[in-house]
Amino acid sequence: MNFNSTANDVISVSSLNRMVRDLLESGLPPMWIGGEISNLTLAASGHAYFSLKDAGAQIRCVMFRHKLSLLPFRLAEGMQVELKGLVTLYEARGDYQINVDTMRSAGLGRLYEAFEKLKNRLNAEGLFDAARKRPLPVHPAAIGIVTSPAAAALRDVVTTLRRRMPTIPVILYPAPVQGESAARQIASAIEQASQRQEVDVLIVCRGGGSIEDLWSFNEEIVARAVAACRIPIVSGVGHETDFTICDFVADRRAPTPTAAAELVSPNQEQLRQQLEQGKRGLERALGRLLVDKSQRLDYLARRLSHPGDTMRRQSLSLQQAQSRLQRGLDNLFARRRFSLQLANSRLQRHQPQLTQQQDQLKQLGRQLQRNIRQLLQHRQQNLQQLAVTLEAMNPEAVLSRGYAIVQKRDGQAVKSPQELLNQERVLLRLAEGVTEAVIDHPQGAQPELPF
Structure with missing residues (x-):
């Protein structure tokens, strides 16, 4: 330039x-x-x-x-x-x-390098995977806190929990939050809470500080304890810009200890508002139901008449029906009398000749008797012929002449030798009883029974 x-x-x-x-x-x-x-x-x-x-x-x-x-x-x-x-x-x-x-x-270059190295290794193992994160209970029966009894974060968490839902018991699992042995004691407190199963959710928290102050929550022993815990864990370590290994492993990360308390506890004011809204909705629904039922009752009351009025209407209807019935009967009797008179006049005009009809009836009676006798004789002849034929077809008669009926074990009559197997047992029905026999075919004529 x-x-x-x-x-x-x-x-x-x-x-x-x-x-x-x-x-x-x-x-x-x-x-x-x-x-x-x-x-x-x-x-x-x-x-x-x-x-x-x-x-x-x-x-x-x-x-x-x-x-x-x-x-x-x-x-x-x-x-x-x-x-x-x-x-x-x-x-x-x-x-x-x-x-x-x-x-x-x-x-702190070495600390950051150690942080990134452990973070990458645990991430590769799947400890940060969203699939292993557990949902937080909506209404926990008890809440646990892992932190130092002297930590300001404990006061913030307890104050928030008491404000939001004072009826939930809070159990402290004390552990120092910084120092040489802090990581081991934090992990021990988490394991103790997991074994006791006294709480439904666990808060691991401390206030903000430098990376050295928060380093206990970057130790692998704490990360392993959080991952192995059987209770859902919320990590509320440091301020909003502070991130630790514990945050990545925990089921939920809160930007501050106070925010962690808000995550795990239901808000009693919101619950009261929801309950009040539900109450008002129920009252409105009940009011509408009562109005509907009242209108329905009024409608039915207008349709419901006094029993005396009903009886008077029914009595009037009965009288009208009785009058119609009487008129109908009178008309019917009049028509029947007229028909009877008409039939009587016709009968007088067509009076039969009784003597001639009686003679004809006698002739028909005699002819009927002759026909009956002839029919009976014809039927007797047919019956005799059938009896002779039946006797001729009677298998018992055949048996009496020395014949026998061959039957299988199920009673089926045998018509052909091909129906029988060699060494098969059969029944021989004779004129005076039943006996058994064994079939002995010529060799090779029929397969033998399997034994």
Whole structure:
């Protein structure tokens, strides 16, 4: 780039700042820089503005919201940090600054490396899988808390639980939340709660702090205890921007201990409102039902008449029916009398000759007797012929002449030798009784019975 210029080569301030920005961004790669945070401002937009200084100099820095939200700790005034970013220029004010991509507490590089290493290993084992996460009980009978009795987080959790649902018992499983043996005692408290099965849900919590303060909840022994616990666990460790291994393994992660208490406890005010809404709905439904039934009762009452009125109407109807019946009977008797008179006059005109009819009746009687005798004789002859034929066909008569009937064991008569197997037992029915016989075919004529 040629910086030689003449009087006519005048550039604007914006052009100058743009040139400086391009030089900085192209000439200096992203690098790690260490120092102390000062003049920290957390804007409403979620961005962080601060200065990074050492004993002899300082530089302005900006960390935008989407980068800031990924930090495992909260920025604080005076914090010693190591950050990585791009050195650039904010053209509008001409401020030389660093756009920060990531950040870590100074000297904690090894802790972050250990955190990421354990996180990746447990994730590969499936301890973070959503499929193994258990739902939280909607109305727990008892709630357990694993934290230090002296922790401010315990007071926040208990206060929230008492405010939301004071009737739920709370059981504390005490354990220190930081220090050399804290991880082992936290894991022991979780295992103790899992074995006792006294509670329906367990809160593992502590307040915010630095990564060193929260490191007990990044230990593998705690992660294994959370994964093995038979009770659903809510992790409420640190503040909203703090993330621990315990958060990833737990069934639910709460941004704060207070939020954890709100997750596991029903809200009595909401329940009262729901109950009141249900009560009002029931009252409205019952009111509508009563109105409907009252209208129905009024309708039926209008249809229901006095028994005296009903009897009078029925008496009047009975009298009218009796009058109609009497008129009908009188008309019927009159028609019958007229018909009888008409028939009598016809009978008088067609009076039969009784003597002639009697003679004819006698002749018919005699002829009937002759026909009956002839029919009986004919039927007797037929019967005799049938008796002779039946006697001739009677198998008993055949048997009396020395013949026999061959039957199988089921009583079926045998008509052909082919129906019998060799050595098969058969019945011989004779004139004076029944005996058995064994079939002996000529060899090869019939297959033998299987034995």
